[in-house]
Amino acid sequence: xxxxxxxxxxxxxxxxxxxxxxxxxxxxxxxxxxxxxxxxxxxxxxxxxxxxxxxxxxxxxxxxxxxxxxxxxxxxxxxxxxxxxxxxxxxxxxxxxxxxxxxxxxxxxxxxxxxxxxxxxxxxxxxxxxxxxxxxxxxxxxxxxxxxxxxxxxxxxxxxxxxxxxxxxxxxxxxxxx
Ligand code: SF4
Numbered sequence: 001x002x003x004x005x006x007x008x009x010x011x012x013x014x015x016x017x018x019x020x021x022x023x024x025x026x027x028x029x030x031x032x033x034x035x036x037x038x039x040x041x042x043x044x045x046x047x048x049x050x051x052x053x054x055x056x057x058x059x060x061x062x063x064x065x066x067x068x069x070x071x072x073x074x075x076x077x078x079x080x081x082x083x084x085x086x087x088x089x090x091x092x093x094x095x096x097x098x099x100x101x102x103x104x105x106x107x108x109x110x111x112x113x114x115x116x117x118x119x120x121x122x123x124x125x126x127x128x129x130x131x132x133x134x135x136x137x138x139x140x141x142x143x144x145x146x147x148x149x150x151x152x153x154x155x156x157x158x159x160x161x162x163x164x165x166x167x168x169x170x171x172x173x174x175x176x177x178x
Contacts, residue, residue, distance in 0.1 A: 109124050
């Protein structure tokens with residue numbers, strides 16, 4: 001069943017509804033996230049199921065996948081990331097325009113998973129900032145959907161000033177990102 005987006009808090013009466021710009025923009029962004037699927041291994045298969053008709057990520061306004069970083073605002077990393085792949089992932093993140101969010105799907109992307117070895121990155125948060133982690137090996141589509149819903153919550157409640165704050169700039173600098 002399609003869930004109608006909840007309207008933000010505001011003042012309403014007959015023929016009018018007033019709320020703040022932050023909340024309207026948050027509502028629009030949260031319900032039209034364009035994911036970039038960075039899928040390298042088995043977790044990517046779960047993502048394919050999430051996009052299929054049974055789970056249908058389109059219910060959340062996110063059916064429009066982008067394979068161009070410049071036209072995506074949600075980076076979904078799914079699978080084992082080899083250290084050699086790290087710079088590629090970082091470049092993809094860097095090419096995405098602000099505002100952007102990152103969902104780390106599965107044990108491998110979040111911590112290296114079972115691959116505690118010299119060639120595997122032990123978590124993508126060593127090279128890019130992550131907003132939400134989805135546990136599991138692999139996580140089921142329901143968990144991936146829950147991760148997307150957590151991102152939606154963050155997006156809805158984010159202040160328009162956050163991306164211009166000193167704190168945010170410092171966080172990017174700590175990852176050698178500008
Ligand atoms: S977390 Fe498990 S299912 Fe996902 S990519 Fe790693 S090994 Fe595969």
